[in-house]
Amino acid sequence: MLYLSVIxxxxxxxxxxxxxxxxxxxxxxxxxxxxxxxxLAVTLGASLLVAAIGAVMGTIVAWVLVRDxxxxxxxxxxxxxxxxxLPTIVAGLTLLALYGPDSPFGIHLAYTRAAVLVxxxxxxxxxxxxxxxxxxxxxxxxxxxxxxxxGASNATTFRRIVLPALGPAILSGAALAFARSVGExxxxxxxxxxxxxxxxxxxxxxxxxxxxxxxxLSVVLLTLSLVVLLVLRRVGGRVAH
Amino acid sequence: MRISRRATLSLRALALLYLTLLLLxxxxxxxxxxxxxxxxxxxxxxTTPAAISAFWLTVLVAVIAVPLNTIFGVGCALVLVRGxxxxxxxxxxxxxLPFLVSPVMVGLSLILVYGEQGWFGKWFVSQxxxxxxxxxxxxxxxxxxxxxxxxxxxxxxxIEVxxxxxxxxxxxxxxxxxxxxxxxxxxxxxxxxxxxVLTTARALGEIGAVLVVxxxxxxxxxxxxxLVYQRSSQIGAQSITSAYAAATELAVMSLVVLLAMTLLGxxxxxxx
Numbered sequence: 048m049l050y051l052s053v054i055x056x057x058x059x060x061x062x063x064x065x066x067x068x069x070x071x072x073x074x075x076x077x078x079x080x081x082x083x084x085x086x087l088a089v090t091l092g093a094s095l096l097v098a099a100i101g102a103v104m105g106t107i108v109a110w111v112l113v114r115d116x117x118x119x120x121x122x123x124x125x126x127x128x129x130x131x132x133l134p135t136i137v138a139g140l141t142l143l144a145l146y147g148p149d150s151p152f153g154i155h156l157a158y159t160r161a162a163v164l165v166x167x168x169x170x171x172x173x174x175x176x177x178x179x180x181x182x183x184x185x186x187x188x189x190x191x192x193x194x195x196x197x198g199a200s201n202a203t204t205f206r207r208i209v210l211p212a213l214g215p216a217i218l219s220g221a222a223l224a225f226a227r228s229v230g231e232x233x234x235x236x237x238x239x240x241x242x243x244x245x246x247x248x249x250x251x252x253x254x255x256x257x258x259x260x261x262x263x264l265s266v267v268l269l270t271l272s273l274v275v276l277l278v279l280r281r282v283g284g285r286v287a288h
Numbered sequence: 289m290r291i292s293r294r295a296t297l298s299l300r301a302l303a304l305l306y307l308t309l310l311l312l313x314x315x316x317x318x319x320x321x322x323x324x325x326x327x328x329x330x331x332x333x334x335t336t337p338a339a340i341s342a343f344w345l346t347v348l349v350a351v352i353a354v355p356l357n358t359i360f361g362v363g364c365a366l367v368l369v370r371g372x373x374x375x376x377x378x379x380x381x382x383x384x385l386p387f388l389v390s391p392v393m394v395g396l397s398l399i400l401v402y403g404e405q406g407w408f409g410k411w412f413v414s415q416x417x418x419x420x421x422x423x424x425x426x427x428x429x430x431x432x433x434x435x436x437x438x439x440x441x442x443x444x445x446x447i448e449v450x451x452x453x454x455x456x457x458x459x460x461x462x463x464x465x466x467x468x469x470x471x472x473x474x475x476x477x478x479x480x481x482x483x484x485v486l487t488t489a490r491a492l493g494e495i496g497a498v499l500v501v502x503x504x505x506x507x508x509x510x511x512x513x514x515l516v517y518q519r520s521s522q523i524g525a526q527s528i529t530s531a532y533a534a535a536t537e538l539a540v541m542s543l544v545v546l547l548a549m550t551l552l553g554x555x556x557x558x559x560x
Contacts (some may be wrong), residue, residue, distance in 0.1 A: 050360050054432050055385055058397030061407060065400050104306055111303040115296055123304065125550040129311055131486070132542040132549065134493025136513040137535045140520055141314035144321055144532075169310055223387075230390025233495035233513070237520055246496070249392045253500055258400065265393035272388060 065262035074263045082243060083264055090245040091271065093160065094228035097167040098221040104168075105175025105224075106217055112176070113183040130172050135233030138169050143237050163244065166234040171227050175220035182216040222279040229272040315539065322536040325529070333533035342515040343537065345423070349511060350491040353430040357487050361438025362480060366472075368439070369446040386435045394432050395500020398425060422509060425501035433497050434490040438483035445479035446472075478555045485552060489545045493538065512538050 067074050078084075112124055130138065146162060186209070194204045232246040239247055245268050252261035322330050333339065364383065368376055386394070401407045402419040412419055419425045453475070457467040473480075495513040502509045510518065512534050519531035 050356075051364075051379075051382065051435075054428060055435065056382065057407070058394070058401045058432075059385065059389065061400035062393060062397045104303075107299060108303045108307065111300050115300050117300060123307065125546065126307065126311055128546055128549050128553075129315075129542070132489045132546040133315075134495065134513045134516075134538045134542065136493070136495045136516045137318070137538050137542070138314075140516055140531060140535045141318045143520065144317045145314045165310070169314075172310060226388055230388075230393070230496075232390065232392050232499070233493075236495070236499070236517060246390050246392045249390070249396065250500065253392070253396055253399070258396065261392075261396050262400070265390065265396060269389055269393065276388070 062262045062265055065259055068259055068262075073259060078263050078267050082248060083245075083260075086243040086245045086248040086264075087267065087271070089160070089163075089243060090229060090268070093163055093167060093244075094225050094272075096164060097171055097228045098225040100164075100168060101171050101175050101224045102217050102221040105172070105220060106179055106213065109176045109179035109183055113180060127173050127176050130170050135170055135231070136237070139166060139234040139237040142166050142169065142234070146238075162238045163235060166238060167228045167231060170231060170234050171224035174224040174227070175217060178216045178220035178223070179213055182213055186212055218279050218282060222276050225279070226272050226276055229268060318532060318535055318539065321529075322532040329529070330533050330536070333530045334537055336530065338510065339512075339515065339530070339534055339537075342510045342512045342534065345426075345510065346492055346512045348423075349427055349430050350488055352427050353434060353491045354484060354487050357431060357435055358438050358480065358484055360435070361483060361487075362442055362473075362476075364439045365442035365446055368443050370451060383436050383439055386433055391433055391494070391496025392500060394429055394497040398429055398432070398497075398501055402428070420501050426498050426509060426511065429497035429501050430491050430494050433494050434487045437486040437490065438480065441483035441486065442476055442479045445476045449475045478552060482549070482552045485545060485548045489542065489549075492541055492545075 078087075108127070112120065112127075142162065142165060146165070191204055191208055194208050195201075199207070230246055232244075232250065235244055235247065236250075245264060249261045249264050249268075252258070252264065364379070367373070368380060389397075399420050402412065402425065404410070404413055404418075404420070417424070419428070449472075453471050454467050457471045458464070462470065493513055495517060498511060498514060499517065502511070502514055515534045516531050516538065519527045519534065522528075
């Protein structure tokens with residue numbers, strides 16, 4: 048408990064105290080200026096989009112890994128964890144090399160919002176796949192066959208049988224991907240250019256000794272991601288029943 | 289569901305294409321860039337004094353952070369699963385904080401507490417110890433961000449294993465220390481190992497929190513990820529080559545981590 052306090056709890060409390068050190072007014076000023084609002088909007092938008100795309104593509108990838116058979120599947124399965132193993136700065140550099148000014152394919156995404164999206168999709172890829180995969184393995188195929196034998200089309204079976212079973216896993220994976228995206232900096236720091244992302248704005252504030260503004264923005268960011276997580280968990284719980 | 293051959297193939301193609309574009313292609317480009325001037329040039333960049341000291345600092349940080357978090361993680365998992373205290377749900381919730389907080393906020397929080405003007409920082413300064421912009425700050429930041437991995441891996445295994453064997457050991461007169469070493473630890477070892485691998489991966493690669501608390505001076509407080517960042521944000525062909533070289537070092541390390549994850553992954557939930 049002492050370890051947790053010294054390393055995690057006391058420092059986080061210090062941020063909260065600092066955020067309100069100038070009173071409510073300066074807290075409000077720090078988060079309501081144009082740069083901060085813009086950064087929060089871009090960050091939230093990008094994170095929600097990443098969670099949505101990640102949910103769809105992650106489910107497809109998990110489906111292929113569980114239900115499909117093809118040579119080399121174990122290798123693909125192992126590669127899914129790559130974004131967790133690879134340092135995020137390397138992920139950023141790889142995307143810069145691929146889509147940057149020296150792109151070998153002439154694709155210039157770097158320093159745009161699209162690049163931010165690609166980087167976030169990269170680092171959050173395993174969340175949905177790894178949460179859907181075990182559920183899909185456990186899923187009883189007899190129920191699906193029963194539905195089909197009763198005349199349900201594939202689309203109906205998927206919507207009525209498979210999706211409700213996978214729903215909570217997809218949502219919890221997407222929630223983790225969202226939380227990760229909101230705070231992500233390592234993979235973005237090289238490719239954001241002039242796109243203002245909340246974590247980058249906080250970093251710039253710290254560098255320019257504006258600790259109070261940085262603290263205020265951090266607190267808002269953490270609150271927002273907690274709220275979204277709680278909502279997603281609530282929805283996930285409802286789907287499960 | 290009976291899915292037609294064509295649908296199966298197109299789903300497979302879609303999944304593989306997505307993974308290739310997102311994962312494989314970028315990584316291949318970095319390896320290609322590192323070795324485009326030949327192996328010797330890449331090796332020269334990997335063995336510059338700055339690169340060597342960054343390498344050893346990265347290893348040092350991991351060597352300190354990983355064992356501390358492992359001991360804490362196993363202890364915490366025991367408290368969460370086997371304990372009877374009332375604070376357990378609170379502890380459980382608090383343990384998720386390091387995953388929820390932005391790494392930049394982690395760095396900021398450490399500056400506010402351990403920096404020169406910080407709550408505890410003033411005392412450390414008067415003792416002549418500097419934490420922020422020095423190695424201890426990097427170590428603390430790394431511990432912070434990689435804290436929950438071991439707990440989150442070990443706790444489910446502990447639940448799975450159950451406590452009948454531990455009770456049997458206790459009935460036969462084993463002390464709790466003996467029970468832990470002879471019964472509990474062997475049955476959770478794969479879970480612990482997997483948690484250690486995840487902790488190591490994060491410790492080696494952390495940049496966000498470390499970026500804030502490091503002074504970015506080569507040779508003293510620059511870890512490999514920071515070296516990659518610093519060199520790739522400088523202008524010029526040479527610095528970008530050295531960034532690619534350091535990135536390749538990290539990528540090789542992460543392939544080792546990935547191999548360990550693949551080998552340990554299936555075994556971690558097995559109760560012995």
